[in-house]
Amino acid sequence: MQDRVFFKEIKIFLILLSAVILTSILGQIIAFGGFEAQVRRHIIKIIFGFTILFAVSQINVRFWKSFAHIIYAFCFFSLILVNLLGSTRLGAQRWIDLYFFSFQPSEFMKLSLILSLSSYYSDLSSYELREAKSHLIPFLMTVVPTFIILKQPDLGTAMLLLGVGVGMIFLAGFPTKKFVWSVIGFLGVCPIGWHFLHDYQKNRILNFIDPNRDPFGTGYHILQSRIAIGSGHIFGKGLFQGTQSSLNFLPEKHTDFIFTTISEELGFVGAVFIILLFAGLIYFLFWIGNESKSRFSRYLSFGLGLMLFLHVFINIGMVLGILPVVGVPLPFLSYGGSSLITFMISSGLVISMSSKARR
Amino acid sequence: MLKDDDFNQIVDFRRNFVLAVMGVFCLVLAFNLYILQIKHSRKYQLMSDKNRIRVLPVVPKRGRIISSDGKILAFCDYKHKLVMDYCPKKVFEENVRILDGYLNFSEKERENLFRLRRKRLPSITVRDELSRDEFAKVSMNLFRLRGIHILNTYSRHYSMPLEFSHLLGYTSKNTNEFQVLTGKTGLELFFDKKLRGNIGNIQKEVNAAGCNVRIIDKEDPVNGEDVKLTIDSEIQKFVYDLLGRYKVGACCVLDMQGNVVALVSFPGYNTNLMSLGISKDEWNKLNTDEYKPLLNRFSSSVYPPGSVFKIVTAYAALCEGVVSPRDRVLCLGGVKQDNNVFHCWHRGGHGKLNIYEALSYSCDCYFFEVAKRLGIKKLYKYARELGLGRKTGIELPNEKSGLIPNKEWKLIRHKTYWKTYETMIAGIGQGYVLTSLLQISSMMGKIYTNNLNYSPTLVVKDSENRNERRDEEKNEHKYREESQKPLNKEACDVIKKALRMVCETGTARNSCYAPYGISGKTGSSQVRSIKAGEVGINQQFIEWKYRDHALFAGVAPYDSPKYIVAVIIEHGGGGGSVAAPIARQIFDKLLRTHAR
Numbered sequence: 001m002q003d004r005v006f007f008k009e010i011k012i013f014l015i016l017l018s019a020v021i022l023t024s025i026l027g028q029i030i031a032f033g034g035f036e037a038q039v040r041r042h043i044i045k046i047i048f049g050f051t052i053l054f055a056v057s058q059i060n061v062r063f064w065k066s067f068a069h070i071i072y073a074f075c076f077f078s079l080i081l082v083n084l085l086g087s088t089r090l091g092a093q094r095w096i097d098l099y100f101f102s103f104q105p106s107e108f109m110k111l112s113l114i115l116s117l118s119s120y121y122s123d124l125s126s127y128e129l130r131e132a133k134s135h136l137i138p139f140l141m142t143v144v145p146t147f148i149i150l151k152q153p154d155l156g157t158a159m160l161l162l163g164v165g166v167g168m169i170f171l172a173g174f175p176t177k178k179f180v181w182s183v184i185g186f187l188g189v190c191p192i193g194w195h196f197l198h199d200y201q202k203n204r205i206l207n208f209i210d211p212n213r214d215p216f217g218t219g220y221h222i223l224q225s226r227i228a229i230g231s232g233h234i235f236g237k238g239l240f241q242g243t244q245s246s247l248n249f250l251p252e253k254h255t256d257f258i259f260t261t262i263s264e265e266l267g268f269v270g271a272v273f274i275i276l277l278f279a280g281l282i283y284f285l286f287w288i289g290n291e292s293k294s295r296f297s298r299y300l301s302f303g304l305g306l307m308l309f310l311h312v313f314i315n316i317g318m319v320l321g322i323l324p325v326v327g328v329p330l331p332f333l334s335y336g337g338s339s340l341i342t343f344m345i346s347s348g349l350v351i352s353m354s355s356k357a358r359r
Numbered sequence: 360m361l362k363d364d365d366f367n368q369i370v371d372f373r374r375n376f377v378l379a380v381m382g383v384f385c386l387v388l389a390f391n392l393y394i395l396q397i398k399h400s401r402k403y404q405l406m407s408d409k410n411r412i413r414v415l416p417v418v419p420k421r422g423r424i425i426s427s428d429g430k431i432l433a434f435c436d437y438k439h440k441l442v443m444d445y446c447p448k449k450v451f452e453e454n455v456r457i458l459d460g461y462l463n464f465s466e467k468e469r470e471n472l473f474r475l476r477r478k479r480l481p482s483i484t485v486r487d488e489l490s491r492d493e494f495a496k497v498s499m500n501l502f503r504l505r506g507i508h509i510l511n512t513y514s515r516h517y518s519m520p521l522e523f524s525h526l527l528g529y530t531s532k533n534t535n536e537f538q539v540l541t542g543k544t545g546l547e548l549f550f551d552k553k554l555r556g557n558i559g560n561i562q563k564e565v566n567a568a569g570c571n572v573r574i575i576d577k578e579d580p581v582n583g584e585d586v587k588l589t590i591d592s593e594i595q596k597f598v599y600d601l602l603g604r605y606k607v608g609a610c611c612v613l614d615m616q617g618n619v620v621a622l623v624s625f626p627g628y629n630t631n632l633m634s635l636g637i638s639k640d641e642w643n644k645l646n647t648d649e650y651k652p653l654l655n656r657f658s659s660s661v662y663p664p665g666s667v668f669k670i671v672t673a674y675a676a677l678c679e680g681v682v683s684p685r686d687r688v689l690c691l692g693g694v695k696q697d698n699n700v701f702h703c704w705h706r707g708g709h710g711k712l713n714i715y716e717a718l719s720y721s722c723d724c725y726f727f728e729v730a731k732r733l734g735i736k737k738l739y740k741y742a743r744e745l746g747l748g749r750k751t752g753i754e755l756p757n758e759k760s761g762l763i764p765n766k767e768w769k770l771i772r773h774k775t776y777w778k779t780y781e782t783m784i785a786g787i788g789q790g791y792v793l794t795s796l797l798q799i800s801s802m803m804g805k806i807y808t809n810n811l812n813y814s815p816t817l818v819v820k821d822s823e824n825r826n827e828r829r830d831e832e833k834n835e836h837k838y839r840e841e842s843q844k845p846l847n848k849e850a851c852d853v854i855k856k857a858l859r860m861v862c863e864t865g866t867a868r869n870s871c872y873a874p875y876g877i878s879g880k881t882g883s884s885q886v887r888s889i890k891a892g893e894v895g896i897n898q899q900f901i902e903w904k905y906r907d908h909a910l911f912a913g914v915a916p917y918d919s920p921k922y923i924v925a926v927i928i929e930h931g932g933g934g935g936s937v938a939a940p941i942a943r944q945i946f947d948k949l950l951r952t953h954a955r
Binding site: 033034036126129130167170171172173226227228229230231232233234240243244263267268271272275279282283286289290302306309313316317320322 | 363366367369370373374377378381382384385387388389391392393395396397399400402403404406407448477478
C-alpha cells in the first residue's frame with residue numbers, strides 16, 4: 001500500500017522532470033535555430049546528467065546525512081583554493097579543471113550548504129531550534145562562503161547562497177522577533193556592502209534602477225530582452241520566426257537569456273507554461289518535505305525547493321528587467337554543464353528521499 | 360516551555376509562509392509577463408520591427424606598391440560579393456528562386472545556402488565573386504530582392520610576382536570578418552597599417568522581413584596609402600633572371616645613399632597564387648621543396664661570410680695597429696694551433712705577404728695570424744661597429760641579426776671557454792660567424808661612404824607633399840650631417856686599394872677586370888669541416904649540399920663609387936668563379952642603364 005504511494009510520488013516527479021528536460025531541448029533547438037551540433041552536445045550533457053541522477057538516487061539518504069559536513073568542508077576548501085590561490089596562481093578562475101569537466105566550487109557550494117544545514121538541524125531538538133544561539137553556526141556557514149563568492153566576483157551565486165541559507169534558517173525555526181530585527185539590521189548595513197562591489201556590479205544595479213542611464217551598455221541587453229519578450233504576444237512569433245534572437249540582438253541567447261528566446265517564439269502561453277512547470281516542481285519539493293518522516297529529508301527538500309525557486313525567480317526576473325543582471329542560469333534550461341549537473345544531483349536526492357525516507 | 364506540538368505548528372506556519380511568498384513572487388513574474396506580452400505587446404512589437412539596423416562594412420582600397428621607375432608592383436582589383444541578410448523562409452526561398460535565374464546555382468550551392476540559413480547568421484555570402492554579367496543582372500533587379508546586398512571587396516594582384524616575391528610578400532585571401540586584405544609577409548606586412556587604410560560602414564534600415572528600407576548613415580572608408588620603393592624593377596628582373604641560372608641564391612644592390620636598387624632571393628614563388636588562394640597541394644609543394652622557395656635569403660637567412668669577412672679583420676688590424684700595411688707574414692699553406700693544423704686554401708702556401716696581397720689572394724694564414732694578434736674582443740667590437748651580427752633596420756619583417764661570437768657568448772651558449780683557434784677561424788669568417796647578405800652589403804656601404812651610420816632603406820620617403828618634403832630634406836640634411844660617423848680614413852684607404860687589387864690581379868681577376876673599375880672581395884664559405892683528404896678538391900665532385908657558398912661583395916666604379924652589389928650563391932662553389940661573374944654582369948647593366 002505504502003509502496004504504491006512512493007511510486008506515485010516518483011512518477012509525478014519524473015513526469016515533471018521529463019517535461020522540464022523536453023522544454024530544455026526544445027529551448028536549445030530554438031536558440032540555435034535547428035538541431036545543430038550544440039544541441040546534440042546539450043543532449044549528451046543531459047544524458048550524462050541522468051546517469052549521475054541515477055547513481056545518486058541509488059544511495060541512501062542517510063549516507064548524505066553522515067557525509068554532509070565532509071562534503072561541505074571539501075567544497076569550502078576548494079572554494080578557498082580557487083579564490084585565494086586562483087587569483088594569484090591560476091589567473092582569475094572560478095573553476096578547477098578536472099579533465100572531464102570543469103569543477104566550479106561555487107556551484108556545488110549551494111548544494112553542500114543545503115546538505116550540511118539539513119544535517120545540522122536534524123540533530124537538534126526543538127528546544128535548541130528555538131534558541132537564537134544554536135543558529136549561529138548555520139549563519140556562519142552561509143555568510144563566510146557568500147563573502148568569498150562575492151569577492152570572486154559572482155553576485156548572482158552569492159545572492160543565491162545567502163537566500164538559501166537565510167531561508168533555511170528561517171524554516172528551521174529561528175525566533176521570529178529576532179529574525180525581523182536581523183533583516184532590518186541587514187538592510188541598514190547594505191550601503192556598507194556597496195563598497196565591496198566591483199564597478200561593473202555597481203553599474204548593473206544602477207542600470208537596474210534606471211535603465212535609460214546607459215542604453216547601449218548593460219541596460220541595452222535588458223531593453224532588447226524586454227522587446228523580445230514583449231513582441232512575443234500571446235502565442236509568440238512561431239517556431240524559428242523570432243527576429244530578436246536570430247538577428248543577434250540578444251546576448252547569451254542560449255544560456256542566461258534562454259527564457260527570452262523561448263518566450264519570443266512561444267509567447268505568453270509558453271512563458272507561463274515554463275513558470276507553471278517550475279512552480280509545480282517547487283511545490284512538489286515542499287510537499288515531499290512535509291510528507292517525509294525523517295527531519296533530514298524534510299530540511300533537505302525544503303532547501304532544494306528554495307534553491308530551485310531562487311534560481312528561477314532571479315533568472316526570469318532578470319530577463320524581465322525587474323532584477324539586475326547577475327548571471328544566474330535558468331535551471332535545466334540554460335546551456336552549460338555545471339548548473340545542469342547540480343540540478344541533476346538534486347533530482348537524484350529527491351528520488352532517493354521519496355523512496356527511502358519514510359521507511 | 361515550548362512543546363513539540365507548538366514547535367511543529369511554528370514550522371508548519373513558516374513553511375506555508377514561505378510557500379505563500381514564493382507564490383506571490385511567481386505571480387509577480389506572471390504579472391510582469393502579462394504587462395509585457397499582452398498589455399504593451401503592441402509597443403514592443405513595433406520596437407522589435409524598428410529594431411533592425413544593419414551595419415555593412417565598406418572595405419578600403421589597399422594602397423599600391425610602386426617601384427622607383429614607376430612600375431606598379433602591387434595593386435587591387437574590384438570584386439563584387441553578394442550577401443543575403445537573415446530573412447523569413449518565404450522571402451529566402453523567393454530570393455533564391457530569383458537569384459537562380461541570374462546565377463544558375465548548382466545543387467550543392469543551393470543546399471549550402473539552406474544549410475547556412477539554418478545557422479541563423481545575421482548575413483550569409485551567396486557568391487564570393489560575381490562576374491561582370493552576373494553583377495549587371497543582379498544589380499538591375501535588386502529592387503525585386505529583399506535583404507540582398509552587393510558588397511565591394513578587393514583582390515590583390517602582383518605584376519611581377521616571382522621577382523618580388525620575398526620583398527613584397529603577399530596578403531591573406533580576405534578571410535577575416537570585414538573582408539579586409541592583410542599583409543602576411545614582406546613589405547605587405549611591414550607597411551600593413553599604412554597600406555590597409557581605415558574601414559568604413561553603411562548603416563541600413565531593414566524592415567520586419569529583413570529587407571532594405573533605406574540607408575541611414577554612411578561612413579566612407581579611408582583608402583590605404585601607396586608605398587613607393589627605391590627598387591628599380593628593371594634591375595630587379597635582370598638580377599632575378601641572372602640568378603635563375605643557378606639553383607639557389609640571393610643578391611642585393613645598393614646605391615651610396617643607402618637606397619636599395621634590387622633585392623632578390625632565388626627561387627621565388629608566385630605571390631599571386633598566395634593572395635588569390637592557393638591549393639593545399641601547391642602549398643605543400645612549396646613547403647617541401649628542396650630549395651626552399653619561401654625562404655627570404657637576403658635578410659632572413661644567415662650564412663658564414665667566409666673570406667668577405669677578411670675586410671673586417673683587416674680593418675680592425677689596421678685601426679688597432681696590429682699590423683702596418685708594409686708588414687709581411689709568411690704563409691706556408693697552414694698554421695698549427697691547439698694541436699690542429701689550419702690550412703690555407705692554397706695548399707702550397709703564398710709565401711711572404713703584406714696586407715694588400717693577403718686580401719687580393721685571400722690568404723687564410725695571414726688572417727689567422729692577424730686575428731690571433733687582435734684577439735676576439737677587438738674583432739667583435741669592429742665587426743659590430745661595421746654592422747655585422749646586428750639588424751640593419753631595413754623595412755622588412757623577420758630580419759635576422761646573425762652572430763658575431765665572443766667569449767661571453769660562448770660561455771653562455773656552449774658553457775665552455777673560448778679557444779685561440781676559434782679566434783683564428785672567426786678572423787676568416789668561418790666558425791660561429793653568421794651574417795646576412797644585407798649586412799655584408801651594408802658593411803661595404805659603411806666603408807665606401809666613410810659613414811658608420813650608413814644603412815639600407817627600401818622606401819622613398821614623403822613622395823607626395825612637396826613643401827613638407829623640402830623641410831624634411833633640410834632636416835634630413837642636418838640629420839645626416841650630425842649622424843655622419845666617420846671611419847678610420849687610413850685603414851679605409853688601404854682596404855679600398857686592396858679590394859681594387861682583388862679585381863685586377865687577385866681572386867676575381869678573371870671576371871671583374873672592367874674598364875670602369877670594380878673593387879670587391881670574393882668569399883667561399885664552407886658549410887662543413889673539410890676532411891684531411893679533401894683539401895683542394897674540385898667543387899664539382901662534391902655533393903651539391905656540401906659545396907661551398909659562393910659570395911662576392913663589390914663596389915663600382917672605383918673612382919667615384921655608385922653601386923654596391925653583394926651576391927651569394929648557395930652551394931655555388933668558389934666566390935671568384937661563380938659569384939663574381941654575376942656581380943660583374945650586374946655592374947655592367949647598372950652602369951649602362953645609368954649612363955643612358
